[in-house]
Each structure stands twice: as C-alpha cells, then as structure tokens.
Amino acid sequence: MEYGEGKFQEGPGVELTEKQRKARRWRSIAIAFGLLFMVVAFYVASIAKFTPKMLEQQQQQQEQS
C-alpha cells in the first residue's frame, strides 16, 4: 500500500480508552494555558521594556522642538 492512496482512512482507527481521552484533554488544557501565559508574558514584558525608552525619546524630541 502506498502512502497517498487514501487507504489509511479505512478501518476503525485507534480508539482511545476513557483514561487516555481524559488525560489528553487535560494535557491540551495545560498546553493552552501555557501558550496563553507565554503570549501575555511577552506582551506585558514588551510594554514594560519599551515604554520607558519610548517616553524618554518622546521627551527628548519635545525638548529639541
């Protein structure tokens, strides 16, 4: 059987047990929270890192003008 013939779709496939399904759901939730934390952390840290420098630049521009 060659890959790409579409025959892999036949048959019942892998059926997860209840315990495996539950574990997978909890792992997915944990990964989702992990990713959310990363996004929020990078967003907030970017603001914390760049805001003082931007304000400083703005002040310098105002003083020059």
Place this chain on the structure above:
Amino acid sequence: MSVVDHTTAQVGISEAMPLDYLALMKPRVMRLVVFTALTGMLLAPGAIDPVLAIIAIVAIAIGAGASGALNMWYDADIDAVMSRTTNRPIPAGAIHASQSLNFGMVMSVLSVMTLGLLVNWLSAAILAFTIFFYAVIYTMWLKRSTPQNIVIGGAAGAFPPMLGWACTTGTIGWEGVVLFAIIFIWTPPHFWALALWKMRDYDDAHIPMMPNVAGKSSTRRQMLAYAALLAPLSIAPMLMGFAGVLTGVLSAALGASFLYFTFRVWQIAGADENLTAEKKLFGFSIFYLFALFALLLVDAVTFRVTGAYLLGAL
C-alpha cells in the same frame, strides 16, 4: 510501509496527566531555585522592572524544572532501583522516558530564549549552562563515575543566586560568586548526610557515592572540613557589605550550628545504629540554607525600601 494495526489504544498512547509533568520538574528543587534566585536578584544593586523580575523568576523555575525532567529521563533506570525515587513518574509508569526527554528539551529552549529575549542574554547563558551542567556534566557523566559527583555537580544547584544577580545587573559580581560558594560548599555535607543512611540504595543502583567508595569515616571527615569552610562563608555577605549586621550575626549562629551538627556526625561516627546525628544534620542543612537566604532576602528588601540594612552595615 507498515501500518499500525492495533485498533484499541492499549499501547503507546499516553495516559500522563499535567501533574505528572509537574512532578518531572522536581517542584521541591524548583522552590529552592526560585528562592535563591530571587534573593540574588534583590540583593544585587540597581533596579529591575517588577514585571520582568516575575518573568525572569518563572523562566528560571521552568529552566530548573527542565533540567529535572532531563535528569529523570536519563536516570530512569536507577530511579527504579532506589526506594527514594521509585515513585517518580517514569519508574511509576505514568510517563514514558522519551516524553520526559522531549518535555525537558522543549522547556529548556523556551526558558532560555524567554530569559534572553526579555531580560538579558548573560542570564540566559548562565541558565543554559546550568541546565547543561546538571543534565550532561552531573547526570550523564559525574553521577555514575566518581565519588566527587555531588561535589562538582553541586555547582548546578549553586548557580541560581548568581543567575538572579545577573538578571538585575547584567554582570557577574563577586557578591554573586560568594552566594554561589555558599551553596557549593553546603552541598557535600548535605548530600553525604543523606548518603550515609541510604548507602544500600546507592549500592543497589551502583552509584559511587562517597560513603560507598571512600568509606564512612573518610566521608565524615570530609563533611567536617566542608562545614568548617561553610561557617566563615556564612558571614561573607556581611563582611563584603551586601548584608547587614543583624543578618551577619544570625548567619554566624547558623554556620556555627551547622558545624556543630556535622561535628556530632563525626564524633558519634556511626555508633548509633539509627544514624540520628546524620538525619538531624540533613534536616538542619535544609533549614540552614532556607534561613540564610531568607535573612539575606529580608535584608535586601529592607535595604530597597529604607535605604539601610537591619542594624546597619559594617
């Protein structure tokens, strides 16, 4: 090309829960790492944005946890033999060793990159080196090959305060080196106290711990030497001016107590079959490190708030 022919998921599908992955990260070790890194971060001169400080601490905690996962992946065989470690997720069958390896690698990269991009690259480099040192130098090389394993490997546990210092200052100061030295010198008597009453475990796992290789009396002598070194080191922060007099006096008492407990281990020399002195030293060693860094942390916060140390400085 073969096709997977099983229709029920009895084999190869993970049943690991998020808490199993958390256990892989050695939460107790993570707590100590966070605590010592935070102390180093706040003792260091200069300001660090609170948001960046929190992110740095989380990244350091995850990096430490990643090295724990890599350690559990490599040590799964000996963890299964030793009573202290049989309940870890891999020997208990909750997680496959390869999952631990993947998890450890991903978390290592994420923590180092986060620290580098958001804090500074010196601290990221130290974190990367710490993970490498613990996972490769200690776990893969030293642990199974020399009785000096935890002496040299102890450096991995000693880096966090230096790491915290680097997060704030972007440099490695002598003060950071002193904090490193305190944990580095503390590690051998702490671990060997445990090794003395877990000798059979280490024998079964073929790990060449000092008591198993050099003998109990030699180990006790060496522990006493390290404790004698640790006592003056305990007051070095006060002498170098980055801790106050009150912290210095209490640290001296802690160092002297540590020396006393170790002296008792040497003096009794195993005459007590229950090894009570060793167990007391092990318990006190944990208290010593916690109390010393708590004092330094309180001093650092006091200095940042009031501009002076408790009872002043030398």
